[in-house]
Amino acid sequence: MAEAALRLSAVAVAPRAGPRTGALAEAFAGWTLAAPAIVLMWLMLLGPVVAVIVLSLTDWTLGAPAFRWIGLDNYLALSKDRVFWISLQNTLAYVAFTVPLSVFGGLALAMLVESASSLRGLYRTLLFLPVTSTLIAMALVFQFAFHPTVGLVNQGFGALGLPTTDWLKNPSTALYALGVIGIWQAVGLNMVLFLAGLKSIPRDLHEAAAVDGADGAWERFHRVTWPMLGPSLLFVVTITAIRALQVFDTVQVLTDGGPNKATSVLLHQMYQEGFSFLRTAYAAALTCVFLGMVLLLTWMQTQLMEKKTHYG
Amino acid sequence: MATLTIADVSKSFGVTRVLDGVSLDIQQGEFLSLVGASGCGKTTLLRIIAGLDHADTGSVYLGGTAVDHLAPKARDVAMVFQSYALYPYMTVAQNIALPLSMRWLSWRQRLPLLGRWWPGSKGQRARIAAEVAQVADALGLAALLGRKPANLSGGQRQRVALARAMVRRPQVFLMDEPLSNLDAKLRTQTRAEIAQLHRRLGATFVYVTHDQVEAMTMSDRVALMVDGAILQVATPQAIYDDPADLRVAEFIGTPRINVLPATATARGLQVLGFTWPVTTALDGAASAAVRPEWWTLHAGLAPVNDNSCSVVGRVRHLELLGAETLVHVDVDGVATGLIAKVAPEQAAVLHVGTTLTLTAPANRVLVFDSAGKRVPRRAPLAPPSTQQNSGLREVLHG
Numbered sequence: 095m096a097e098a099a100l101r102l103s104a105v106a107v108a109p110r111a112g113p114r115t116g117a118l119a120e121a122f123a124g125w126t127l128a129a130p131a132i133v134l135m136w137l138m139l140l141g142p143v144v145a146v147i148v149l150s151l152t153d154w155t156l157g158a159p160a161f162r163w164i165g166l167d168n169y170l171a172l173s174k175d176r177v178f179w180i181s182l183q184n185t186l187a188y189v190a191f192t193v194p195l196s197v198f199g200g201l202a203l204a205m206l207v208e209s210a211s212s213l214r215g216l217y218r219t220l221l222f223l224p225v226t227s228t229l230i231a232m233a234l235v236f237q238f239a240f241h242p243t244v245g246l247v248n249q250g251f252g253a254l255g256l257p258t259t260d261w262l263k264n265p266s267t268a269l270y271a272l273g274v275i276g277i278w279q280a281v282g283l284n285m286v287l288f289l290a291g292l293k294s295i296p297r298d299l300h301e302a303a304a305v306d307g308a309d310g311a312w313e314r315f316h317r318v319t320w321p322m323l324g325p326s327l328l329f330v331v332t333i334t335a336i337r338a339l340q341v342f343d344t345v346q347v348l349t350d351g352g353p354n355k356a357t358s359v360l361l362h363q364m365y366q367e368g369f370s371f372l373r374t375a376y377a378a379a380l381t382c383v384f385l386g387m388v389l390l391l392t393w394m395q396t397q398l399m400e401k402k403t404h405y406g
Numbered sequence: 407m408a409t410l411t412i413a414d415v416s417k418s419f420g421v422t423r424v425l426d427g428v429s430l431d432i433q434q435g436e437f438l439s440l441v442g443a444s445g446c447g448k449t450t451l452l453r454i455i456a457g458l459d460h461a462d463t464g465s466v467y468l469g470g471t472a473v474d475h476l477a478p479k480a481r482d483v484a485m486v487f488q489s490y491a492l493y494p495y496m497t498v499a500q501n502i503a504l505p506l507s508m509r510w511l512s513w514r515q516r517l518p519l520l521g522r523w524w525p526g527s528k529g530q531r532a533r534i535a536a537e538v539a540q541v542a543d544a545l546g547l548a549a550l551l552g553r554k555p556a557n558l559s560g561g562q563r564q565r566v567a568l569a570r571a572m573v574r575r576p577q578v579f580l581m582d583e584p585l586s587n588l589d590a591k592l593r594t595q596t597r598a599e600i601a602q603l604h605r606r607l608g609a610t611f612v613y614v615t616h617d618q619v620e621a622m623t624m625s626d627r628v629a630l631m632v633d634g635a636i637l638q639v640a641t642p643q644a645i646y647d648d649p650a651d652l653r654v655a656e657f658i659g660t661p662r663i664n665v666l667p668a669t670a671t672a673r674g675l676q677v678l679g680f681t682w683p684v685t686t687a688l689d690g691a692a693s694a695a696v697r698p699e700w701w702t703l704h705a706g707l708a709p710v711n712d713n714s715c716s717v718v719g720r721v722r723h724l725e726l727l728g729a730e731t732l733v734h735v736d737v738d739g740v741a742t743g744l745i746a747k748v749a750p751e752q753a754a755v756l757h758v759g760t761t762l763t764l765t766a767p768a769n770r771v772l773v774f775d776s777a778g779k780r781v782p783r784r785a786p787l788a789p790p791s792t793q794q795n796s797g798l799r800e801v802l803h804g
Contacts, residue, residue: 301458302491306570307479307508317504321495 143385150378157372168379178380180355181363184269188359189338191273192280196334197327199277200284205319207285208292218289225282229275233347236275237262262348265356272344272357280337284330291326295319332395336388360384409434410455410578410610415464417450424450426634427464437604437611438639439621442631443657448614449582451631455612456485456580468578479508483578484571488586490563492555498566499538499551505574506534541573561592568603578610585620597623618658622646630654652693652778661698661732661745666717668694668773670781675715675773678739682715684771686781693774700770701746703733705755708763715771719744721760724753735764 150168154161172178207217224232239246242260251258261271299318303309308317342361345351351358351366360380368377410432417425424447432438440448453459455466457478465472473481484505492501507516511534514520515527522531542548545565555563564584571579584600585593601624604611615621621628622642629639630653638650649655655663669676670688677694684694696715707718719737731753733746746764756762773781 296489296491298487298489298491299493301478302485302487302493302570303504304458305456305478305483305485306505308504309477309479313508318493321493324495 146378150382152375154375156374181358181360185359192276192338196277196280199281201288203285204288222282224279229343233344268357287330291323295322411467413465415461435608437626439613439625439628441621446631447634448631452614484576485580486567486584488583490567502538502569541569545569581613650780652774663695664744666694668692683768685784686773688781691776695772696766698745698747700766701764704763714765716765
């Protein structure tokens with residue numbers, strides 16, 4: 095036994111033959127294994143981003159045979175562009191309006207569905223349907239709902255004696271009318287994500303809380319459910335915010351950025367500059383600003399919430 | 407004080423009857439183990455005592471008062487969960503403090519941000535902190551108070567769960583397999599610690615386990631459950647020596663008790679062609695059970711005397727454990743074979759295939775009727791001098 099142990103330790107301390115070649119081989123193997131992912135990432139993600147950044151420093155327009163380097167001129171123009179500032183403001187307002195409502199709406203629905211004793215599957219399916227629907231098609235349905243005279247919304251508001259308006263044509267309501275559609279669509283997915291989060295809370299924790307004295311609805315929520323949903327919440331807020339930043343289809347179909355730019359958002363302006371006015375380089379500069387915002391938002395959220403979020 | 411009485415409690419989940427008229431009296435300060443195989447209903451019974459489940463029929467009394475209508479928090483019981491159920495987002499100190507915060511602070515004082523500044527909150531919070539520090543000290547957690555459960559070892563988590571239960575000074579501690587997630591070494595150590603804790607606190611402990619060693623080593627009394635019913639409640643020694651039911655005898659004791667098919671007659675017990683000098687009130691089919699440590703082994707076919715109970719077999723396998731040797735013996739008529747636990751020197755002469763005689767003293771043979779109920783032995787008859795035990799000769803020549 096002792097002899098064997100001695101021999102083993104001798105093997106362990108003996109210098110390995112050619113440590114340099116070993117390290118090289120290991121590095122080579124590492125890069126080889128990671129290569130497919132690296133190549134794909136550059137092809138699909140980082141490459142296009144670099145192309146857009148390069149493009150934003152030129153004056154190229156779609157179809158033009160040549161271009162000039164103009165440095166940061168596009169960005170300077172952006173900073174003086176009234177429409178850009180309106181779009182930015184609208185986008186942020188849209189995010190601020192839809193994200194809290196669709197996140198907390200999703201959470202409330204998830205908790206209601208979870209506590210339902212029967213028909214749970216039915217509720218879940220019904221509430222998830224908006225996620226599976228084609229937003230463009232559903233936007234047309236909403237166009238009817240928001241119709242100033244025959245629309246369901248005004249009919250309902252009128253019957254209740256509430257003020258009515260042409261929701262999509264009124265500059266002060268148009269953005270929020272679009273926001274309602276955004277919430278309607280996002281809430282189902284958020285609900286499903288929160289449902290998964292709720293399911294992953296061990297029953298023991300609620301029972302321990304009950305024995306410890308935290309058994310009221312508020313105490314249960316505040317002591318157990320809410321902190322345990324931290325990881326779900328982080329994820330839901332991040333994807334909801336990014337999706338809200340990317341709002342485009344409802345704007346394009348229902349208002350086309352109007353009335354009077356009241357619903358012009360970054361992605362819509364980007365589309366107009368790039369594909370209607372063919373100012374490709376300018377659109378590229380807008381894209382860079384947009385990308386920067388998404389990155390900043392994601393980074394901020396992870397920084398803020400990672401600290402308060404527990405994992406495992 | 408806090409005697410705990412469970413009166414005729416039944417519980418079904420759907421069509422499955424989990425508890426079937428369970429009654430149990432637990433004394434103030436007693437350490438009682440509920441032991442049984444998984445699925446026997448022991449955890450359900452514990453949860454009914456805690457108030458986490460409700461009995462279909464029957465009642466739970468704490469200190470003479472029915473508590474069936476009370477919420478768990480109002481019952482003055484604390485529970486240690488199998489998973490520990492620590493709040494992962496709270497520090498150790500916050501985990502331990504929660505039961506006190508819920509009791510000693512008003513809902514205003516508990517408000518997330520404002521509560522800290524509510525009148526009277528500061529003093530109460532200081533009292534809670536002192537209490538937490540004291541309990542943490544007693545369990546050796548003082549250095550860990552600022553950590554989160556994810557950064558604790560299994561044993562430390564278990565202690566935090568214990569501390570969270572202790573801090574309220576409840577009358578009754580309910581423990582649901584608290585050691586099952588620990589490794590073997592830590593389990594032995596924690597076993598002793600929980601027993602000491604029980605002595606120090608003087609509270610009533612109800613301890614659920616499937617591990618008979620835990621039940622035997624820690625408890626004042628053991629309640630053995632099978633299929634939703636308590637078969638026997640007795641001290642560990644009594645439940646081992648004097649099981650009331652064959653299932654109790656089989657559950658308690660490692661290796662398992664040897665059960666041999668027998669026929670009870672007025673002359674004694676007919677076991678595999680031998681007559682054992684064990685008489686009971688029973689007449690007909692029975693089971694004779696002998697603990698592995700009561701066998702004495704003789705290589706070959708040993709002569710049989712009137713006071714011993716013998717069978718003949720062949721060694722199938724020897725397990726050397728150092729302090730003792732387990733001898734597995736093939737015996738015709740017993741499908742699983744027999745196991746004898748003997749001193750190593752007794753087993754030294756044995757090899758696989760050796761024919762041997764196993765002998766047990768008559769007063770160590772437990773007799774059960776065909777339904778598995780224990781049948782007491784009659785006082786041994788004075789052996790008639792003319793009557794010889796002919797069992798061995800029958801086997802050899804018959």
